[in-house]
Amino acid sequence: MPRAVVIGGGIGGLTAAIALRQAGWDVSVCERAPELREVGAGLTLWTNAVKVLRRFGVGPAVEAVSHPITRSEVRSWRGRVINAIDFGRLNDRLGAPTIGIHRADLQATLADALGRDRLRLGAEFVGYEQDAAGVTTRFADGRTERGDVLIGADGLKSAVRRQLLGDEPLRYAGYTAWRGVGVIDRPEVPLGVTLLAMGRGSQVGTLPIGKGRTYWFATANVPAGGDGPGDHKADLLRRFGDWWPVVPAVIAATPPEAIIRNDILDRPPVRRWTDGRVALLGDAAHPTTPNMGQGACQAVESAAVLARHLAGAADLPAALAAYAESRFARTAMITNRSWTYGKVFVLESGWACWLRDRLSGLLGGLAVRDTEKLIGAEV
Numbered sequence: 001m002p003r004a005v006v007i008g009g010g011i012g013g014l015t016a017a018i019a020l021r022q023a024g025w026d027v028s029v030c031e032r033a034p035e036l037r038e039v040g041a042g043l044t045l046w047t048n049a050v051k052v053l054r055r056f057g058v059g060p061a062v063e064a065v066s067h068p069i070t071r072s073e074v075r076s077w078r079g080r081v082i083n084a085i086d087f088g089r090l091n092d093r094l095g096a097p098t099i100g101i102h103r104a105d106l107q108a109t110l111a112d113a114l115g116r117d118r119l120r121l122g123a124e125f126v127g128y129e130q131d132a133a134g135v136t137t138r139f140a141d142g143r144t145e146r147g148d149v150l151i152g153a154d155g156l157k158s159a160v161r162r163q164l165l166g167d168e169p170l171r172y173a174g175y176t177a178w179r180g181v182g183v184i185d186r187p188e189v190p191l192g193v194t195l196l197a198m199g200r201g202s203q204v205g206t207l208p209i210g211k212g213r214t215y216w217f218a219t220a221n222v223p224a225g226g227d228g229p230g231d232h233k234a235d236l237l238r239r240f241g242d243w244w245p246v247v248p249a250v251i252a253a254t255p256p257e258a259i260i261r262n263d264i265l266d267r268p269p270v271r272r273w274t275d276g277r278v279a280l281l282g283d284a285a286h287p288t289t290p291n292m293g294q295g296a297c298q299a300v301e302s303a304a305v306l307a308r309h310l311a312g313a314a315d316l317p318a319a320l321a322a323y324a325e326s327r328f329a330r331t332a333m334i335t336n337r338s339w340t341y342g343k344v345f346v347l348e349s350g351w352a353c354w355l356r357d358r359l360s361g362l363l364g365g366l367a368v369r370d371t372e373k374l375i376g377a378e379v
């Protein structure tokens, strides 16, 4: 049985491992963290990702710990509805829902589906060497693992990518994001509704993620370097205190320790994701800003396409190269478009924001068709 060593036990790495197991591969997932912790916040998993997870038999378990989206609303910072999408109708047409989920719930569900015995925790990748017969992976504790292929699913700051492509700077989008999870009881945001409020230089979004919880994010145009602990809650209440009352209420309902801050980073798309028996996947290959909510969804899609190319392949480097080639156009389009959307969401000048909000309202129908095309695509 061929064997894959997957670096990174995030959404991409775990989904790739599940997909590879089903394609007849032996898999070991090597994760740097000593345990799978409650890190991160919420995620939108759009129909495109839910369909892939259903195909691998993981859909029901994932959907059971999530909340389906029935409607999405774009509003002005004062709360005026600019446009809305009826997800009930969209889901019916596409045959699978878009869901909100806590990242930790998704990761735990994927780890259970894979089998926890396949997951090596506390395994920090430091380098690889390959020869005609396989790849040897080295870890920080001096251990090694041998496989037929090595999959680098170790995220935005991927060490596998660094060995493959050398040092490349990350690209700061110009805005930082705060994220939080709380139990929010506001009639204006019934569970099932996802919200994006756009203001001058900032946006705030909410998403139901199951068990009665709401995930929210807020962005602001500030210099990079603000990651880490701090009195985020007081800062946010100052920044967003005069927005539509739902926004400060959502922030106020969140325990301070449940608020995290990360500068938004990506990398311009590159075609080279492979080096012989080594391939990148997920954020390691195609990191994107979160403005389309597609980063994890694309990692899930890439996992499915990778496994399809490796199933029964005789020439593994060629199969990996074909996987990368077939994924480049779609992921690059998303990275580029998401970058542009981000710039529009955080416009600062009053007239530009007025024009943005007018156009968003006028072009709402086009946006629905575009979303449907994106999330309805079969991979």
Ligand SMILES: Cc1cc2nc3c(=O)[nH]c(=O)nc-3n(C[C@H](O)[C@H](O)[C@H](O)COP(=O)(O)OP(=O)(O)OC[C@H]3O[C@@H](n4cnc5c(N)ncnc54)[C@H](O)[C@@H]3O)c2cc1C
Binding pocket: 007, 008, 009, 010, 011, 012, 013, 030, 031, 032, 033, 042, 043, 044, 045, 123, 124, 125, 126, 153, 154, 155, 156, 157, 158, 159, 177, 179, 217, 262, 281, 282, 283, 284, 288, 290, 292, 293, 294, 295, 296, 297, 298, 299
């Ligand atoms: C604010 C924000 C909001 C987002 N919202 C959405 C959304 O709504 N929908 C969506 O689809 N996506 C969203 N994303 C993007 C999504 O979070 C990522 O695209 C997704 O998590 C990528 O998964 P991954 O498995 O590739 O990487 P990661 O989730 O980063 O996992 C990488 C794993 O590799 C491990 N690792 C790192 N280095 C090593 C090493 N040297 N050795 C071993 N292990 C290592 C890490 O510990 C980690 O567990 C958002 C991102 C941000 C920042």
